[in-house]
Structures are given as C-alpha cells and as structure tokens.
Amino acid sequence: MARNGKEKAPSSGAASPAHLRRHEWVAVLGAAARSRRGAIGALLALSVVAVAVIGPFVAPHSSTEFVTSAFTGPSGRSLLGSDGLGRDVLSRVLFGGWLLLLMAAVATALGAIIGTALGITAAYFRGTFDGLIMRAVDIFLAFPQIVFALLLLSVAGPKLWLVVIAVGISHVPQVARVIRSASLDICEKDYVKAVELLRIKPRKIIVGDILPNLVTPLMVEVGLRFTWSIVIIAGLSFIGFGLQPPAPNWGLMLNENRIGLVSNPWAVVVPAVLVAVLTVGTNTFTDAIARVSIGVERPVGDEVFLGVATLETEK
C-alpha cells in the first residue's frame, strides 16, 4: 500500500521484528497457520483446494464421457460409480471444483473491495454520506444473502459472470458495516488528525494512513466472506443458477444426482462432503486469524507472539 520500496532495512538489535509490521498480513497468516486451530483449518481447506486444482489433470475420464450405465455403484472402471447419464462421478468431482473456487474468490474480492471502500469512506466523512450509505446497507442486510443474489439473477438471467457479480454485491453490505465500525476508531486516532492538519487529500489519507491499519479485520472479513461465497455459489448451482449442464460442478451434482441417491450415494455424498470440508476449513482458519490477532490463541510453541504487546505496553 503505502510502501515506497526505498526504505532501509530495519536496524539490527531492535526488540520486535520489523518485518512483522511491514507485511503484517503475511505475519498474521503465518501465525494463524502455526496455531492448532489454524493448522487444522488450513489442512482441511487446502486438501479440497488441491482436489479442485490438481483434479482436472489426473481425472481418469472426461467429465462428459459416458462411461457406464446410469447410477451404477463403484467399480474398477469408475471408482465412485456413475451419475444419471452414466458419466464417471470421480472425474466429474475432480473437474467440478476449480471453477467454484475461482468464482468464489472473484466474488469475495469484488465484495471486499467495494465494501471496504464504502465502509472506510462512510466512517471517514461521517455525516449525511455515512447516513445514506449505512441506511442503504441496512435495507440490503434485511434480505438473506442468497435471496438477494437470486433477486439479481432472476432479473438479469443466469450467466456465470452475473453469478459472480451478484454474489460479490451481496457481500458489500456486510463488509461495509464491519469495515466502517473498524475504521471509526482509526479515523479518530491522533495520527490521522496529525495528517489532516497537513491538509493532505482525504483519498490519500484513507489509502495511505487508515487502510494499512485495517489489515487484520479485513483479513478476517475476507475469510468469512469467502466461506459464504462458496456456500452461496454452490447453493445457486444447486437450484440451477450458475454453471449449466453438462458442465461439472459440485453444487449442480447434488441436484442432478439426488434422484439416484439410493443406487449410487457417492455421487451426492462426495461433492457434498467436499463443499462441507472446504467451508469448515476456511471458516476454521479465519477463526484462527481472528484469535491470533487478538492474542487469544498463539502459534504452537510460541510463547509470546502478538502477546509481546501486552507485556510491553504496561503503561
């Protein structure tokens, strides 16, 4: 952000590591990953991500190839059996994840960027602008996110990019509210007042002086929103918005294969479990970020991480 590449290396002998401040998000991620909760979360989430990313390269069949008859159980030819059209479930599972993840990531980024921008500006300027934005947010918050996304899609039709935008926009009110409350405190800090006294432009103050102080709450919020994105996008696919058949997709597979649940349960269970493990994993990891950043949880074997602060700010 406000880093201008020409800083000197931190002088040696300083008590707390300077890189911890420079790339705070890296430090927080690292610390979260080293805590027990975070390690479990990361393990769960990353294993699903691995399935989604490596899957297409190792799938035994194409996702649309007819391999056996409909809804046969697992066999040597198709390890997880087949779906209603006789396509290999394993291959469809392996192919069906990456797009879901990508869509979730883009939607999250979209929601986080717009939401953060609105949240900080509202907190910084207060007054009428704040009131307008926040009342609008209140109205949108009254709808459940998936209903809100459905509303947008039913108006504009089920297109992939529209799903991404709809889900992204449905995140905006939540992010805006959280970031606004986090920034309210920062905006009142003396160091912000000090910059205002120089008559520096508000945009510069927001980006250069306030935003860097929001890294941790923003990370937690992004993690949470990512989890939601997966749930909503998978849910939308389930009810027929999003990827259209015959393309493979975990949410869609649930819907396609639930009629054959008795003959080949794997065709439903496997994608469902993958989505569940992924969301539990990202959510657990996000939780670890939040806990590490407030010092409730520490990296394993690390006695004082951010806890140093509590020791040294005795005053």
Next chain:
Amino acid sequence: MTDGAARLVVDGLRIIVAGSSVDVVDEVTLTVDAGEVLGLVGESGSGKTTVSLALLGYTRRGLVVDAGSVRFEDSDVLTMSADELRQLRGRTIAYVPQDPASALNPALKVGFQLREALTMHGGGDSNRLEVSERMAQVLAEVGLEASKEIRGAYPHQLSGGQQQRIALAMAFACRPRLIVLDEPTTGLDAATQRHVLDTVRGLCRSYGVAAVHVTHDLAVVAEIADRVTVMYAGRLIETGPTKAVFETPAHPYTAGLLRAIPSPERREVLVGMEGQPPRPGHRPRGCSFEPRCDFAVAQCAAARPPVVEIEGPARTARCFRAEEVVRRSLGVGAPVSDVMVSQDGAAADAVLVVAGLVGRYGEKEILHGVDLAVPRGSCVAVVGESGSGKTTLARCLVGLHGNWSGTVAFDSQSVRPLARNRSLKVLQAVQYVFQSPYTALNPRKTIGQLVEQPLAHFYKLAARERTARVVAALEAAALNEDFLGRYPDQLSGGERQRVAIARALVVEPELLVCDEVTSALDVSVQAAIVELLRRLQNERGLSLLFITHNLALVRSIAQEVVVLHEGSVVERGPTDTVLSHPVDEYTIRLLEDVPKLTSLTDSCHVSAVTPV
C-alpha cells in the same frame, strides 16, 4: 492497632515469562508494617505493577512466579487456593487500580457497587439498614456525601476524582489490613490528587492499615510514604525512610530521578537520563543501570552489585558505590542559578495573537474570550487543570476544532477556524505536537515515512534531499538515522515523542504548539524532552506555546505564563512573577496543591503545616 510485627513480608520474589527463563522481576524483598505507607517507585516497565499484583496473589497472563514468597500475616499468598484468595482479596487485602473509570462497572450505579462490596466482604448477615449506615460512613471517609446524587450516579456521571474516591471507598469499605494502591492519582489534577492523598494517609493512620503505594511520581511519594523503595529493571535498587532517601540518595538512579523533577519554587535545569531501562530478557550481566549511569566504574559492568546497608539495616541500596553516592549528595546537586531560559527578546513582535477567542462544543461554551500573545522566539505556557479548556484552546489554534469565534492571527494574518481552510503556509509554520506519543504515530509506518510525510507534502524535493532533511530533523530531536526503518512500537515513549517533535521540526515551523507533551512520559524522560524543547527554542528561535497541567514544569521552560481556569484567563505575566507572587486566588491554590519534594522537608523538620 499496631501489633509491631510486619504485616507483609515479600522475600526473594522472582516472576518470569512462562516457559522461559526471562525474569520480569527478581530478588524483590520488602516488608510493610501496620499503619505504614510504603512508596514503591519506578518508571514504566520497571516491574512495579507486576510486583503490586503479586501482593494480591495475581500474575498477569504469560507470567508465573518462579521463586520467593509473599507472606501476609503468616500465610503465604502465593500458595493459596483460588477460594482462599477470594476470601483474602477485598476483605483483607484491597486494591485500588490506576484507572477508576475502567475499574468501576459502567452499567451499575456506584451505590450498588459499593453495597455489593460491603455485603460480599463486609462479614456476616448485614441487614440493609446497617449496610446503608456503613456506606454513608465509608463515603464520608473519602470526603463524599452519601447523597442520592452520588449513590444513584453511574460512574461516567462522576468526575475522575469522584470515581477514584469511590474506588478508594470500596477498597477501605471492609477495613482491609493491607491496601495496594496502583498509581491512584495519575490522571487526576493537583487539587483532587491532594485530596485523595490526604484521604489515603488519614485512613491508613487511623485504622492501622498497611499500604503499598505504587507510583512513578516521586513528589507523590514524598507527600505520602513513610518509607520508599525504588525499582529499576525488575529489581529493588534502593530502600529506606523517605526523608533519608530523598535527601541523600544512595543509588545514582534515585539521584537521577530527583534531579529530573521540576520544581515550582525555583528555576532549574532539569537533567534527564538518556537511554531507557533494559527490557526483560535484555538485561546486562552487571548492574542494570550501568549503561545509563554517569557514576559507573568497570566493576559495575562486570558483576551485579550486592545489596549494601547504609547507616544501619533500615537503608539498603544495590550499588557498588552507594556510600560515595550518599556522600556526594548527587540528588540535590541540581544547579539552581544557571538560568537557561533566556529572558531577552520578549519585546519582539508577536508571532501569534489570539483575541477574544470563544470556543464551543455544540451549544456549550468552553472558552470565554481568551486573549493571548506569543512573542517571537519565546515560550508561553498555558496552565490549567483538566476541564479548564486548555486542550480545546490548542485544538482551536491549530485548526482541529472549528467551532470558535474571535480572532487568531499568525504573523498578523488572521486564520480560518479549520485547518482545511487555512493556507499551506500557515499549516507549515504552525506545528502541533500531540499529547500522547502512543497514539500520535501511525503504527503501520516507519519513523522515516512518518517524518517524511509532512516534508514531502509541503516541499517538492528530490528523494535524497528529503532523506537528508529527515535525518537532520531526527538529529535535532536527539535521535539518529538508525531510527528511519523502525516502527513506533519498537520505540520507548520518550523516543516516540522525539519522533513527533522531529516530524514537526522537519518543515521548519515558526511556532510549535505542544499540548501536554510530557504528561504520558516518565519524569526522567519528561526532563529530557523539556530540555530538548528549550534547546530548540534557544538555538532556532522557535516560538513555543507550551500547554500543561504541571505548574512545576513551567519554570523550567517558559518566559511567560497564562493561567486558564474554567475557560477564562485568570492570571498572566512573566513566569517568575506569577509563580512567586501569584495574585489570583485560583493560581495560589493551584500552586499549593502541587505535590512537592520540599513539602517532605517541611513536614519532617518543622513537623507540620502542609497546606491543605
């Protein structure tokens, strides 16, 4: 009342960071008798709060007691079960926290909280009427009326002083036999502080309560403590009767602290101590104070000095050269007559003129027509208690607070209320230094970036020239280029305030508005910052508006003083005149209420008449 035996005996207490061998405090040995007030003095980070909490059998998260004992009337507090501790705390050992606002429950009326304290620990099945009587009694003891207004008030409806007295009343409510006071008067203004101190002392005397008064303020200790023990870097470095320690300190650190304290009575050079105490885990092999000590010899760096007795067992110090330090009277050797505050040039034109400034918050008028002038190159102090409007005044002048009328003229040009409507020229020429260096520096920026920001904003300079000016400003504030890449949280409070000053200096201002810039700092650091400001004023011809609640500081820095009371100027004039011959009643009272080291000698030698 007094049973002769020591109430509290702490022996060889050692507290470490859990899971490591890093000690936070070590070798802490002290005793407190019934009816006695022990002053535990130390600067921030010395471990005094850690020790005071250990007296109640408590250690903060991440710390554990490694060795030693805290014996209270023959039972070891540190080995007690949670149930026993609960019995002990409140009823026999009471604690008064530093910040009453955060110690009282904001959602409950103070009367309810007081009643709770009385019924929980008060012993027996006290009926309502009895409790009400007791409540009236304890409130009277702390000088509060047991009126409906007080009992029915929520903490935020009371002033800081009243809150602290409620906390005191709760602590004394159950007639504890030991009371631990953790900086109970920090943040209170002089008059309230005086009242609280008198209350504590009176209660301790009349009920034979042993008290440990933890503070960083030596003047407060001089007022209240019978004996004093000084902590530095986790160890007790000097213990003895208050009078003896203050008259002839035996440890160079104690002497240094004494030299750093400003006095409202005479103009003197404040001598700060450079450097900062070593942090836990970074303490040297020899004496912890050796790196900052002017008195150190080779031996000091090599080995840890033992505890030596001075003129009998009542006085001890942890210094190889203690006897010599006592003989040389280092603590009182402060040069008195060396007038460093220049008195000339006051006839020059005024850099800042304020006329009829009326400041408001909403409808409420805070400042009622303040007139003020800062002559070029001189320092004007604005003195007032909390609530006097002095900070509002500063914020109006620099343009942080826009709701005011009247005229503020800088260089004979009147300025607009808010900074965003002022010209860059004015914004550059008038710089503001915030009260707390802990909140005034963006924690996500390096020192280099922080100091560079205003420079880059006001001047178009090449990167190299910019860095050179940043380094020059840091050097002017007694820092160096090693700090460029560091972050604020790697710096001590004093260093942070120097950075804030460097950030103001880098754009070469004409007027520096300093709002209570030392109130968040330790005395030794405060002295160094005041010296820095004075030097800048002399060397650069900088004009200063120095806002403070500390009258004692004023002599050391200002040529002129303006006393602010409830939003109006009640007295103004040359510093010496105002402080030596105050005319206004309020100024007189303010001067009397300032805790002074000399009041100790008064009460000891002449055996009376401290003004109340």
